[in-house]
Amino acid sequence: MIKTFDTLYLHPALKGHPLARELIERIPHRRLEEISQLDKLSWLIREDPPGAVRRSKYNAALAPYPGRMVEGCPATKGMRCCRYRVINLIMGCPIDCSYCILQGYLNRSAIFIFPELEKVFAEVDQELAASPGYPLRFGTGELSDSLALDHITGFSKPLIGFFRTRPACWFEFKTKSGNLEHLLEIRDVPRNIVVSWSLNPQAVIDTEERHAPPLDRRLEAAASVAAHGYRLSFHFDPIFYFDGWEEAYRNVVEEIYSQIKPGSVAWISLGCFRYSPWMARFFSERFKGHPLLAGELFPVAPDGKYRYPQPVRIEIYRKMYRWIKGYDPQVYVYLCMESAAVYRWALDRDLGDDLLAVEKGFPHPPGWKT
Amino acid sequence: MPRRALFQQARLEILKIDRVDCADRTFAVSWPSERNLEELTDQIKSSGAVNPVWVQEKEQVRIKRPVHGFRRLTAARKAGFLSLPALVFDKAASEIELFRARLAGHGWRLSAVEAAKVIERLEKRFSVKENELTGTFLPLLGLGASPRQLAECRRIGKLEDPAACFCAENRVGLKEAALWAAFSGEDQQAILELVQAVTPGGNLLRRYLELLREITARENLTVKEILARQELSVKNLDPQVSRSGWRERVHKTLREIRYPVYKQIQERFTRASRLLGLPKGVNIEPPPFFEGERLTVSFEIRSAEELAQKARSLVTASGLDTARELFYCLGAPEEEPGQRKS
Numbered sequence: 240m241i242k243t244f245d246t247l248y249l250h251p252a253l254k255g256h257p258l259a260r261e262l263i264e265r266i267p268h269r270r271l272e273e274i275s276q277l278d279k280l281s282w283l284i285r286e287d288p289p290g291a292v293r294r295s296k297y298n299a300a301l302a303p304y305p306g307r308m309v310e311g312c313p314a315t316k317g318m319r320c321c322r323y324r325v326i327n328l329i330m331g332c333p334i335d336c337s338y339c340i341l342q343g344y345l346n347r348s349a350i351f352i353f354p355e356l357e358k359v360f361a362e363v364d365q366e367l368a369a370s371p372g373y374p375l376r377f378g379t380g381e382l383s384d385s386l387a388l389d390h391i392t393g394f395s396k397p398l399i400g401f402f403r404t405r406p407a408c409w410f411e412f413k414t415k416s417g418n419l420e421h422l423l424e425i426r427d428v429p430r431n432i433v434v435s436w437s438l439n440p441q442a443v444i445d446t447e448e449r450h451a452p453p454l455d456r457r458l459e460a461a462a463s464v465a466a467h468g469y470r471l472s473f474h475f476d477p478i479f480y481f482d483g484w485e486e487a488y489r490n491v492v493e494e495i496y497s498q499i500k501p502g503s504v505a506w507i508s509l510g511c512f513r514y515s516p517w518m519a520r521f522f523s524e525r526f527k528g529h530p531l532l533a534g535e536l537f538p539v540a541p542d543g544k545y546r547y548p549q550p551v552r553i554e555i556y557r558k559m560y561r562w563i564k565g566y567d568p569q570v571y572v573y574l575c576m577e578s579a580a581v582y583r584w585a586l587d588r589d590l591g592d593d594l595l596a597v598e599k600g601f602p603h604p605p606g607w608k609t
Numbered sequence: 610m611p612r613r614a615l616f617q618q619a620r621l622e623i624l625k626i627d628r629v630d631c632a633d634r635t636f637a638v639s640w641p642s643e644r645n646l647e648e649l650t651d652q653i654k655s656s657g658a659v660n661p662v663w664v665q666e667k668e669q670v671r672i673k674r675p676v677h678g679f680r681r682l683t684a685a686r687k688a689g690f691l692s693l694p695a696l697v698f699d700k701a702a703s704e705i706e707l708f709r710a711r712l713a714g715h716g717w718r719l720s721a722v723e724a725a726k727v728i729e730r731l732e733k734r735f736s737v738k739e740n741e742l743t744g745t746f747l748p749l750l751g752l753g754a755s756p757r758q759l760a761e762c763r764r765i766g767k768l769e770d771p772a773a774c775f776c777a778e779n780r781v782g783l784k785e786a787a788l789w790a791a792f793s794g795e796d797q798q799a800i801l802e803l804v805q806a807v808t809p810g811g812n813l814l815r816r817y818l819e820l821l822r823e824i825t826a827r828e829n830l831t832v833k834e835i836l837a838r839q840e841l842s843v844k845n846l847d848p849q850v851s852r853s854g855w856r857e858r859v860h861k862t863l864r865e866i867r868y869p870v871y872k873q874i875q876e877r878f879t880r881a882s883r884l885l886g887l888p889k890g891v892n893i894e895p896p897p898f899f900e901g902e903r904l905t906v907s908f909e910i911r912s913a914e915e916l917a918q919k920a921r922s923l924v925t926a927s928g929l930d931t932a933r934e935l936f937y938c939l940g941a942p943e944e945e946p947g948q949r950k951s
Contacts, residue, residue: 287756523822524760527791533826535868539900548871549900553940580902584940 243267248274248300248349258354259301265391266299266352277302280348289524292342296333298349308353309362312381317541318576319590321508322598323411324366324375326359328352328394329383334415335449337526338477341382343517350383352392360401367408373599374607377402380413380435387416395421403429406606409505411435411472415451417460428468431604433505435472436461438495440487443479447531454491458498465503476510476575478555479531480547485558492562501567505602509556510575512536513546549581556585573597615698615706621661624673624695626686629664633674635704635734636711640723640777642679649684658685658693665707666700673697677711705735709749717751721786722777724750725765752783761787772797775805782811788818792825796832803836806843807855820863828866835866874899874938881934885926891919899939 247268253259254273263271274280277300308327314320331350332341363377379385379394389395395412399422402410411433412422422434436457439447444454452460465471473495478488495504512534514522522532536545546552560572574582574597579590582597590596603609634642662678675682676698685693698707712727719727731737731746743759752758761783768776768790776786789800800821809817821832828835839845840862846855865872882893891908906923910916926932937943 290756528826530827530829533823535870537871537898537900539898540896546900548874548898550874550938550940551870557942578901581940584902584942587942 243269244297244299244350246270246272246298246349248272248277248280248298248302250277250300250302251275252303253301253354256354258356262301262352262354262392265393267391268299274300277351288343289521291348292521292525293335295331295348295350296335300347300349300351302351302353303355304353304358307362308355308359309366309377315542315544315576318578319574319582319594319597320576321376321573321601322595323381324363324377325381326363326377326379326398327382328354328356328359328379329388329392332383333387334384334451336451337447337449337522337529337532338512338514340514340518342521342525343515345382350388352388354392356394356397356401363401363405367405370407371595373595374408374601374604376409376411376598376601378411378413380411384414384416385412386414386418386422386434389416389418389421393421396425399425399429399432402431406431406604407608409433409601409604413437413474415448415457417452417456419460419464422464422469423467425467430468430470431606433470433472434461434464435474437474437476438491439475439477439479440491442487443531446529447479447526454494458494461495462498465499470505471499471503472506472508473504474508474510474575475559476508477512478509478559479512480534480551480555481531484555488555488559489562492559492566496566501570504567504570506571506573507563508573508575509559510577511547511552511555513544513576515544519545552577553581553585556581560586571600571602573600615702615710616696618702619663619696619698621694621696623692624662624664624697625692626682626690628671628673629662629682630667630672630674631679631682633667634679635674636676636708637679638712638715638719638723638727639679640720640726641774643683644778646680646684646687649680650687653681653684653690654688658690661694661696663696663698663707663711665698665702668700676707677715705731705737708735709745712746712749716746716749719750720777720780721762721783722765722768722773722781724752724783725762725768725786728759728762729766758783764790766790769794769797772801775801781814785811785815785818788815788822791822792832796825799831799833799836802843803841803859806846807859808852809856809859813856813860816860817863820860820867824863824867838862838866871898878935878938881931881938884931884934885929886922887926888919888922891922893935895935895938902936902939902941904935904939 244266247263247266247270249259249263249271251273280300304327310325310327312320312323312325314322329350329352330345331347332339333350366375379398386395398410402408406429409431413435415437438454438457441454444451461471475488513536516538522529526532534547536547538544539546556574563570563572572586574585582588582590658681660678660681662681663676664673665676667674681693716727727750728742728746731742737746739759743756744754747754747758764787768786772789776789781789789797792800800818804814821835824830824835825832835841841859850858878895885893887893892906894905894907896903908919910919
């Protein structure tokens with residue numbers, strides 16, 4: 240885990256921003272550089288993307304966000320999506336997972352932090368005002384790990400404070416970290432706050448999730464926030480297919496429910512390892528010789544992403560679903576970026592033509608009124 | 610020294626070949642060293658040496674070192690010439706400028722292995738910085754000005770003989786040579802034996818190398834172990850089969866080793882569709898890579914009767930358990946939903 244950033248870049252527009260000023264004090268850095276054209280930092284990415292990914296984890300930038308800070312998950316053409324509402328407070332992640340799409344997706348050579356919380360809150364309220372008739376789920380875990388830098392940004396506290404007063408929607412922190420200091424300081428935890436952990440067997444964590452805490456630390460962390468009153472969720476994403484995958488993943492499911500009471504888990508997602516064709520370059524240059532990245536994946540319709548053969552994915556989902564439901568019959572299990580056919584054959588769930596069916600299936604937050 | 614001045618200060622003269630120190634290979638780029646000189650020797654014999662070679666004066670008076678035209682010098686000597694026209698550069702001329710000028714006219718014709726050796730020399734002997742290598746020298750070598758191509762050039766440095774020699778002589782592309790170089794010396798040799806036997810083109814060679822890289826990564830096997838398999842062993846290649854047939858067979862076998870689960874799915878599907886007993890010309894195809902929920906049925910007909918006959922055969926086939934088997938290959942549940950454990 241990064242202790243001190245090499246350079247902290249600051250956009251001059253934020254010089255007077257109170258939270259940005261606080262963050263300059265809190266973020267440990269060796270050098271502070273004011274730069275108005277932060278886009279220029281992207282040149283490294285264009286020149287040498289794999290090398291720039293590594294270097295980007297050692298620099299941070301405080302910047303104003305140019306567009307909407309709250310937006311729907313970009314999803315994948317032709318696939319069913321849970322439509323997580325992404326709050327872009329941080330782009331980039333100190334954890335270095337081999338499979339992470341952010342390596343190529345973010346054209347940044349530093350971890351960008353966007354401290355304009357007031358803008359986020361205004362946009363969330365706009366989204367809530369145009370409520371589609373079912374509860375929305377917001378979260379910060381799409382373009383970064385929600386908590387990996389929380390010990391220095393402290394974003395979790397104002398976010399919880401804000402969503403406490405919006406009980407008709409969910410707010411989900413997605414993380415691999417054990418950074419719970421701020422979460423555990425919250426008294427009277429709102430029931431619409433969910434803390435979720437991305438899980439994999441320890442053997443996968445050892446090889447593919449560099450700088451990420453081990454499985455037992457994640458589950459201990461989950462148990463401690465559950466005891467503090469937070470709802471939990473888990474994401475098995477990406478699931479890798481390898482010799483012995485069944486035992487490995489079944490053990491993780493067993494581990495969860497040996498430490499967590501079934502009622503504490505709001506939802507669990509499943510998603511098999513997949514990647515866009517342009518990711519292959521990052522795998523071969525940054526993670527050469529990683530056996531799990533050299534699995535049997537094919538570029539399939541409708542989006543051309545590499546995936547395990549459909550029957551393999553269905554077998555994985557079907558089994559994982561049974562194991563989970565065996566411990567926790569009430570928990571909502573959904574698939575990330577899969578087709579309606581896979582849903583039907585793996586989970587025996589017919590989504591019909593309703594493209595919002597996955598999102599509508601989520602449990603309702605306690606403050607939701609129909 | 611400005612580049613134009615480099616040539617303005619040079620002089621043209623008739624040079625005695627024995628005054629050229631051909632052992633000085635500071636500016637040599639051909640690798641392996643000058644070869645296939647018969648044609649050039651004959652040409653010089655019949656027409657003389659027309660293009661001047663480039664040489665630079667050395668500290669020792671009267672001795673020059675070659676800059677450009679190593680092949681012509683060797684061929685002229687073989688042809689019995691004692692002298693030839695030369696462009697003589699002053700000893701004060703910058704080595705790097707001379708090298709740059711030499712590459713500007715000729716660099717794009719070098720093989721990937723030669724280009725890699727040039728880059729290595731520029732880094733080690735001339736201490737050229739990375740951005741200049743990328744921005745200036747890679748384009749002179751006919752390559753893109755990208756760090757990726759520079760990395761590939763550097764990787765080729767790990768290509769050992771005789772694989773390196775093969776790549777240079779057969780002008781194997783940069784990407785393919787870099788992929789090849791990523792294997793151990795023993796594996797490089799094993800690949801060479803296969804490549805010499807089946808002579809794949811550039812694209813197919815790349816595919817072989819990628820498949821081998823992925824198999825070795827996943828299976829923790831060496832290339833030598835993979836290629837020792839009976840179906841891939843060079844010794845077992847059937848002489849009755851054409852070279853293109855060998856190439857295709859090697860590709861298919863490597864794919865099957867790379868994708869064993871997919872192969873099983875394919876075999877299951879093929880077996881099930883055969884068991885349907887459909888008449889010739891009626892085909893059932895899975896979606897690409899078995900992704901999706903729809904199979905495609907195709908058939909040709911020449912008459913209404915044939916249509917009826919083929920339609921009847923499909924109706925009969927649809928009632929067989931084997932018809933369900935086709936959908937199991939796509940992932941459809943093999944037990945009824947109601948029977949599932951929850």
